[in-house]
Amino acid sequence: MKRIVIFLTMIVAACTTPSYPSIDQPSTGSNTQKDRDIIAYIDERLETEYLWLDEVLEKKDGFNRNAAWNEYLGSSLSKLTTNGDDGYVNAKGQRVYYSYIREITSSLTRAEVKGLGVDMHTTIIWYDQENNYYAFIVEDVFVGSPAAEADIRRGDLIVKINDSYITPQNYVAFFNKIQVNGNSQSAKLQIYRRLGEGGEPETFNVSLTAAQFAECMVTHKEIIEGSKRVGYLVYTGFDTDSDEALLEALREFDEAGVEEVILDLRTNGGGAVVSAQKLASTLLALEDEGKVLCEVRRNPNNMMSRTSEEFPLLPSDVHLDLKHLTVIASNHTASASELMIMGLRGLDIPVTVVGATTNGKNCGMDVTRRTVGSTYLEYAPITFMCLDAKGFGDWGDGIQPDVDVKAIDPNYPLPYAPWGSQQDAALYAALESIGCTATAPTRALVGESYAPAATIAEPLIGMRLYPEGEE
Numbered sequence: 001m002k003r004i005v006i007f008l009t010m011i012v013a014a015c016t017t018p019s020y021p022s023i024d025q026p027s028t029g030s031n032t033q034k035d036r037d038i039i040a041y042i043d044e045r046l047e048t049e050y051l052w053l054d055e056v057l058e059k060k061d062g063f064n065r066n067a068a069w070n071e072y073l074g075s076s077l078s079k080l081t082t083n084g085d086d087g088y089v090n091a092k093g094q095r096v097y098y099s100y101i102r103e104i105t106s107s108l109t110r111a112e113v114k115g116l117g118v119d120m121h122t123t124i125i126w127y128d129q130e131n132n133y134y135a136f137i138v139e140d141v142f143v144g145s146p147a148a149e150a151d152i153r154r155g156d157l158i159v160k161i162n163d164s165y166i167t168p169q170n171y172v173a174f175f176n177k178i179q180v181n182g183n184s185q186s187a188k189l190q191i192y193r194r195l196g197e198g199g200e201p202e203t204f205n206v207s208l209t210a211a212q213f214a215e216c217m218v219t220h221k222e223i224i225e226g227s228k229r230v231g232y233l234v235y236t237g238f239d240t241d242s243d244e245a246l247l248e249a250l251r252e253f254d255e256a257g258v259e260e261v262i263l264d265l266r267t268n269g270g271g272a273v274v275s276a277q278k279l280a281s282t283l284l285a286l287e288d289e290g291k292v293l294c295e296v297r298r299n300p301n302n303m304m305s306r307t308s309e310e311f312p313l314l315p316s317d318v319h320l321d322l323k324h325l326t327v328i329a330s331n332h333t334a335s336a337s338e339l340m341i342m343g344l345r346g347l348d349i350p351v352t353v354v355g356a357t358t359n360g361k362n363c364g365m366d367v368t369r370r371t372v373g374s375t376y377l378e379y380a381p382i383t384f385m386c387l388d389a390k391g392f393g394d395w396g397d398g399i400q401p402d403v404d405v406k407a408i409d410p411n412y413p414l415p416y417a418p419w420g421s422q423q424d425a426a427l428y429a430a431l432e433s434i435g436c437t438a439t440a441p442t443r444a445l446v447g448e449s450y451a452p453a454a455t456i457a458e459p460l461i462g463m464r465l466y467p468e469g470e471e
Helices: 033-048 053-062 069-077 171-178 240-256 273-283 336-346 425-433
Strands: 008-012 100-103 112-115 118-120 123-128 133-141 157-161 186-193 202-209 211-214 218-225 229-235 260-264 292-298 308-312 325-329 351-355 363-372 375-380 382-388 452-455
Touching: 033 053, 033 069, 033 100, 033 363, 033 375, 069 100, 118 171, 123 157, 133 171, 157 171, 171 186, 218 240, 229 240, 240 273, 260 425, 273 292, 273 308, 273 336, 292 336, 325 336, 325 425, 336 351, 336 382, 351 425
Parallel strands: 008 363, 229 260, 260 325, 325 351
Antiparallel strands: 100 375, 112 211, 118 133, 123 133, 123 452, 133 157, 157 186, 186 202, 218 229, 292 308, 292 382, 363 375, 363 382
């Protein structure tokens, strides 16, 4: 089944709710006035902007307006048959929609986060199977966060929290408590590092206190000197607040005269299409300015936005003039990340994908925020499809890798080494694919030594989730 791309085109909506008696006034029932007011907001956008709004208009009278507001969107979408690209069927056979509405708070800007700064992989592994103990794998650590200052690294295992082992009974609560957007004000963590000082495993404790930090999506950048000079950039989300950091990294590559660029998007679920524009514009040549990277198409009857919109390459003070790009990808690579690959290919720029098949999201959403009564809401129905410069948009089943990293690491993309380490199987494979000398990853470190035990529910793929703040 084709699945969707979620681009973050944020529109801050007015706080008033118009009256549309035919659709916005629910029938009387057991739900509250709050439910009915929020349902009016949901209906308003489904009727005027949803990509499959024609079927909404045909079937809206059958929607259950007696439902609770947080159940209404899913129950309404389930009555439609033309919206197959809005979501997927999960391993349990359940239909999951990418269109969503959720309550948020608004005390911080999107770029600001208060927490410990640890981003953990959603796959939980066995640490001590005999005693039924689990471990969390550190996926990333945000620059300037308490976790970064404590020298926690990607690939570290968290094996104890506040002197307690992680078990089947407490792992969900612990994960939600200390994850980057969790509510923990402090935590004592026991860390197991498989590749410590001198190459030997080590175990140590750190105590963290929550603090405010900028959630920069440029997680790691370096120039790798080998048989070629390679710029390596880890970019975890297409977020406009990180655009300056992104451009600064590319300026450094340009000044160093890099011959190749490896763009690591394995954890990048997407974000703002304008950030993808800026990134693509810097990667290519000056004479490419103005060429169309992509086009988005909405329903011809969309009443709120242009039904067709092109995104050309922009003027930039940096032009790497690449003739080829290497992208590290995984099943978490989605949305604007996939657009980068397909958009460049549509401009006849070869892109080598190293890793695993991408998520396969080729359509997206316009996100609005509105206060309904005392409830602050973020609402994102699917509103458009994406096409490259040649009018191609059929990557809904994911983009296949040119180099399959699972041949080296069966459990890829589970993290086991810090960013930039050539013990990272994906980076090793990417360097090898462009003919740059690299050190083969140690077999004892690759993912086959992980034994998955449980999985935390995946976040919405295709956009970063910011629990607080307006765009």
